[in-house]
Amino acid sequence: MKTINKLVSALLLFVISFAYAEKIPPTPGATAARAGTGGGGPGAPASSIDMYVYVLGIMAIGFIVYFTKKYKSVKA
Template identity: 55%
Template sequence: MKTINKLVSAFFLFIAFMGNAQKTIVIDDPTVQGVGPGVPSPIDMYVYVLGAVAILFIAFYTKKYKSQKI
């Protein structure tokens, strides 16, 4: 049973790496905006807020499941 779990985990890890194997497209045309590395995306403005929300969710669900004593 443990071997199957390890194989499934390795398979999903491999799929995740292959899913993120993409090339970055760089266009040298100055008239094109928002393409290439170093250009901030709209979600970059909310990274700290999203991190704080994630920590709050973790704390909330940890407390919730801890109180149920599953």
């Protein structure tokens, strides 16, 4: 029963995170740049987390391995 509760909670969190995802509004000069009337804008605003995506992924895998080994050693 505990496993089912954890899976349902994870699924609910996953669905809610997409429901509240922020949409990036168009830049003011974007329509003029597409119409060919002038120079282009700076593009989509960058997020500060973009630079660390690979580092965060490696850290996540490291945490998964660490806690998996820790759980197996406690259980044995």
